[in-house]
Amino acid sequence: MKKKIAGIALAILLCSYASLSFASTKTSADFTDLKDLDAATKAKFDAMISAGIFDGVSDTTFGLKDEMNRAQFAKIAALITGLKVDDALKTSSFKDVKADDAANGYALPYIEALKNAGITEGYGAGIYDPAGKVTKEQLATFLVRVLGKDTDAKTKDGSDTTVSDWAQGYVALALELKILNNGTDGKFGGQANATRDLLLTGSYEAKQQYVPPTPSPTPTPTPVYTSPPASTPQPSASPEQPSASPGESPSTTPEEPTNSPEEPTYSPEEPTYSPEEPTYSPEEPTYSPEEPTYSPEEPTYSPGEPTYSPGIPSPPIPTCPDPSQLFPLCMPLV
DSSP, X not given: OHHHHHHHHHHHHHHHHHHHHHXXXXXXXXOGGGTTSOHHHHHHHHHXXXXXXXXXXXXXXXXXXXXXXXXXXXXHHHHHHTOOOOTTOOOOSSTTOOTTOTTTGGGHHHHHHHHHTTSOOTTBTXXXXXXXXXXXXXXXXXXXXXXXXXXXXXXXXXXXXXXXXXXXHHHHHHHHTTSSOOOTTSOOOTTSBOBHHHHHHXXXXXXXXXXXXXXXXXXXXXXXXXXXXXXXHHHHXXXXXGGGSTTOOOOSOXXXXXXXXXXXXXXXXXXXXXXXXHHHTTHHHHHTTHHHHHTTHHHHHHHHHHHHHHHTTTTTTTTTTOHXXXXXXXXXXX
């Protein structure tokens, strides 16, 4: 029983949610004053209404020919450009924009978003005039700045007498980009107030041509974050290795160069030991001259032997063979 009741309750909630979602999605068919629009214009209204950028002045009336004030346009301009809006903002840089303004206080964060984006500067002296009407030349200026073409507009010239001098370039560029059109009399009528239908169609065309300025912030964080981790570990590892072998130049593979200097350091010890052998070898040449000094003594002794040698055999040897002395003794008997 409990499961059955829970299932019925869930079904009721789903049906209620579906009906609310369907009711919140409006189109041009929901407004009586939009029924006579041509198909192309009606498609533009459907796109802006379904996106939540525009709504009617009542549930059944759009207010096609109603005029729009500057607070209302600030909200629309911020929505078509997708600007970041701080809904919690309660203080404006314009002194005539107040959060507690019952009629236009809701537009404070949208007005500040437009100012920060460079789309509006107000009338100067800290005045925005949120309740003031948007003229057609002001609308052209707003939409051209929304597209980021403020510099291009300042290079344009115009000669429409219904347009103020300061707005001639903006109106000329808006007509060139086909954001807005001249009236049936061929004049722009720049100082006339813009109606909601003109504001919607102009905003639709600007939205189609708008390109968000996203490329500039993208590269900034990427190069700064990747490089520090790559450079930090390398210097910390290399100083430890060169400290074991001073004088060695740093390299990318410090472990192998650290072992190689130790072998050259040991090899000079062998050359240091080898000179000791040459130092010992000269002693032999110093000793060898002593032998020549000793050898002359033998020749000196050698002549002494002949002198001594005749003295020993002198009595018996020369006397025995001398015939003059032995002749009488050795004369044979006859």
